[in-house]
Structure formats: C-alpha cells, structure tokens
Amino acid sequence: MMACGSRSNEIVDEFEKLVIKMNPPRVTVDNTSDMTATLVKVDSANKYGTLLEVVQVLTDLKLTINRAYISSDGEWFMDVFHVVDEEGNKLYDGQVIDRIEQSLGAGSLSFRGTDRCVGVEAEAEAAQTVIELIGRDRPGLLSEVFAVLTNLKCNIAASEVWTHDGRMAALMYVTDAETGGGIEEPERLDTVKRLLRHVLRGSSRDKKAARAAISARAAAPHAQRRLHQMMHADRGVHRADDGDAAADDRSLPVVVVEDCAERGYTLVNVRCRDRPKLLFDTVCTLTDMQYLVFHGTVIAEGSEAYQEYYIRHLDDGAAASDQDREQLRRCLEAAIQRRNTEVHIIIIII
Incomplete structure (x- = not known):
C-alpha cells in the first residue's frame, strides 16, 4: 500500500511540474509605476504554498513589503508586491533585482520547497547538524543548553530562539569541535538528545513537556519557517490561557475571522502594529493550517498594518464551524506576537 501511495504522489508531483513547465512563472520588477516603491509582479500556475514561496523569497532578501494585492482564483496566481530595501528606498541594486527574478522566475518557483533558505545560507549550513528543541521557558535555560553542548564537544555555529506563552522553541546549528563537520555518530547523537531533554524538562515529570530532535541533513530547513511549525504543533499540546489582563492590552493584534458564506470564503482581517516580517508570519500560519488565500490586500505604510x-x-x-474560526484567530494572534520575543541568531566561536 505504501508503495502504491508513493507512486501516486510521484505522478501528481510530475503532473504539477508539467503544468508549471507549460505555464512558466512570469516575474516583472517595475521601477516606474510607483514613485516610492518597486513593484514585483508574479504570475504563475497556482498551487498550495505558492504565496508563501514568494513572500519568503522577498523576506529572505531583506525587503520590506509595503503593499500587496493577491489574487489566485482558479488555476492562476497573480500578485503584486510594493517593496523597498532596508533603508526604505526603491530597488536600484541590479544584483538584488537579478536575485528576485532568478528566485521567482521560470525553473525556480514551485519547484523549491518553502522549508529551504534562499542563497548561500543553505550551502553554509550543509555541514551542520540541526538540533530542534521545544520546552517550557525559564530563566537560564539557554545557558544550560549551551553548557551541555559545549561539554559534549559541540561547536554552536548559530541558533535562533522564539518564546511565547511560557514555551520556548529553538534551532541550534552545531558542528563537531574536532572535525568542524556535522555530527553523525548515532550513539553521540542519542546522548545529545537525552541530555538536552533532561535540561528542557527541568523539574517537570511530564515527558511531553520537552522535545529534542536532531537532523544531520544535507541542507538545514528555513529557520523561521521551521520555528513557526514547531510552535504551532506545540500549541496544540500546551496551550496557555489568554487571561483577562491580556484582553485589555491595546498593543495586542486585532484579528477577526468571519464566515463569508455568500461567496464561499472565510474572511480574515488583521490589524496590528507594523513590524518586519509580519506578512511572512501570517502567510506562514495560514499555510501551516492548510488554508489557501484566494484574494488578499496588505497595507503597511505607517506604524499600523x-x-x-x-x-x-x-x-x-x-472554515465550517465557529471552533475552526476561533482556532484560526488564536493561531494568527500567536504568530504575530511571538516574533516580538524572538532571540536573534547567536554566533559562538570556540
């Protein structure tokens, strides 16, 4: 049965590739239509995850998306993104424009998974072992994790940590202290996982309260994409109460999810303080929850988005039920808020 299922998936995948080859993505970088931003227009065959691919590429290139107009009814995906660089200027760097066209153009879009990085970062991580950690957040936790890895002769090349609702998710990129390459010995990897789980659990006896997983893969996953997935999965197991005080906090995002039965859609409205990567976080959450965006409008040109x-x-x-819509609302709120508690990538040289 598994072999038949695998063969069926391969046929579907090959059919999708054939459709994309027959209708290759068209990417236009327009610097003349708008006085304040560069317009990136993407037309391609539509498939699940296409919107996230585009937003992820633009985000990885450190571009700010001020406006976006999304339309993907039927089998075609047509989006326009108003973007600026880190200084708030239009894109005049030819290398950046080339990267956009290469990353989103024919032969690239929809063949690259959304769990991969763009550019040389993935190549640099190829020789690293990736450690995923989930556990209860507490003071001094990271110091204990770093101490365990150092004692096990693991060099910490980089790490990224998010905390939210008393929970912590982390990605650690480590190498062997002697060889400088990835760690491959099964017994050593088992020891790393066992000791890290012990640290994460702390005084808790709940074995589900902490998780440590290791991947010595050829290329590391897209860090922030993976952190979203980890915290989303963990939320279903460990859900904190929102509390009455939080409801009065005016800094919290306002997320409204409504039934739009007459048009056959669920309508989502998000209004919150603008910040970098906000669009990536919301689109990532919708994708993880297996929602397709058919139409969308994004405006983020001031302090509010x-x-x-x-x-x-x-x-x-x-979303058929009130429960579905409430779950979606809570997950979007969490995705917006937890970015505010992220710990940026840490580089440790030993």
Whole structure:
C-alpha cells in the first residue's frame, strides 16, 4: 500500500511540474509605476504554498513589503508586491533585482520547497547538524543548553530562539569541535538528545513537556519557517490561557475571522502594529493550517498594518464551524506576537 501511495504522489508531483513547465512563472520588477516603491509582479500556475514561496523569497532578501494585492482564483496566481530595501528606498541594486527574478522566475518557483533558505545560507549550513528543541521557558535555560553542548564537544555555529506563552522553541546549528563537520555518530547523537531533554524538562515529570530532535541533513530547513511549525504543533499540546489582563492590552493584534458564506470564503482581517516580517508570519500560519488565500490586500505604510484575506481550507472549503474560526484567530494572534520575543541568531566561536 505504501508503495502504491508513493507512486501516486510521484505522478501528481510530475503532473504539477508539467503544468508549471507549460505555464512558466512570469516575474516583472517595475521601477516606474510607483514613485516610492518597486513593484514585483508574479504570475504563475497556482498551487498550495505558492504565496508563501514568494513572500519568503522577498523576506529572505531583506525587503520590506509595503503593499500587496493577491489574487489566485482558479488555476492562476497573480500578485503584486510594493517593496523597498532596508533603508526604505526603491530597488536600484541590479544584483538584488537579478536575485528576485532568478528566485521567482521560470525553473525556480514551485519547484523549491518553502522549508529551504534562499542563497548561500543553505550551502553554509550543509555541514551542520540541526538540533530542534521545544520546552517550557525559564530563566537560564539557554545557558544550560549551551553548557551541555559545549561539554559534549559541540561547536554552536548559530541558533535562533522564539518564546511565547511560557514555551520556548529553538534551532541550534552545531558542528563537531574536532572535525568542524556535522555530527553523525548515532550513539553521540542519542546522548545529545537525552541530555538536552533532561535540561528542557527541568523539574517537570511530564515527558511531553520537552522535545529534542536532531537532523544531520544535507541542507538545514528555513529557520523561521521551521520555528513557526514547531510552535504551532506545540500549541496544540500546551496551550496557555489568554487571561483577562491580556484582553485589555491595546498593543495586542486585532484579528477577526468571519464566515463569508455568500461567496464561499472565510474572511480574515488583521490589524496590528507594523513590524518586519509580519506578512511572512501570517502567510506562514495560514499555510501551516492548510488554508489557501484566494484574494488578499496588505497595507503597511505607517506604524499600523492592515491585512485582509479571503481564504478556503484545502479540505473543507471555508472554515465550517465557529471552533475552526476561533482556532484560526488564536493561531494568527500567536504568530504575530511571538516574533516580538524572538532571540536573534547567536554566533559562538570556540
């Protein structure tokens, strides 16, 4: 049965590739239509995850998306993104424009998974072992984790940590202290996982309260994409109460999820303080929850950001129940908030 299922998936995948080859993505970088931003226009065959691919590429290139207009009814994906560089200027760097066209153009878009990095970062991580950690957040936790890895002769090349609702998710990129390459010995990897789980659990006896996983893969996953997935999965197991005080906090995002039955969609409205990578975080959450964005408008040109999406679930169309819509609302709120508690990449030289 597994062999048949695998063969079926391969046929579907090859059919999708054939459709994309027949209708290759068209990418236009327009510096003349808008006085303040560069317009990136993407037209391609539509598939699940395409929007996230585009947003991820633009985010990885450290571009700010001031406006976006999304339309993907039927089998075609047509989006326009108003972007500026880190200084708030239009894109005049030919290398950046080339990277956009190469990353989103024919032969690239929809063949690259959204769990991969763009550019040389993935190549640099190829020789590293990736450690994923989930556990209860507490003071001094990272110091204990670093101490364990150092005692086990693991060099910590980089790490990225998010905390939210009393939980912590981390990605550690480590190498062997002697060889400088990835760690491959099964017994050593088992020891690393066992000791890290012990540190993460602390005084808790709940074995599900902490998780440590190791991957000595050829290329590391896209860090922030993976952190979203980890915290989303953990939220279903360890959910903190919102509390009455939080409800009165005006800095919290306002997320409204409504049934739009007459059009067959679920309508999502997000209004919150603008910040870098906000669009990536919301689109990532919608993708992880298996929602497709058919129409959308994003405006983020001041201190406040506004996002509107007309979505359907991959399986059931619109979010069918009040429970589905409430779960989506909570997950979007969490995705927006936890970026504010991230610990940036740390480089340790030993």
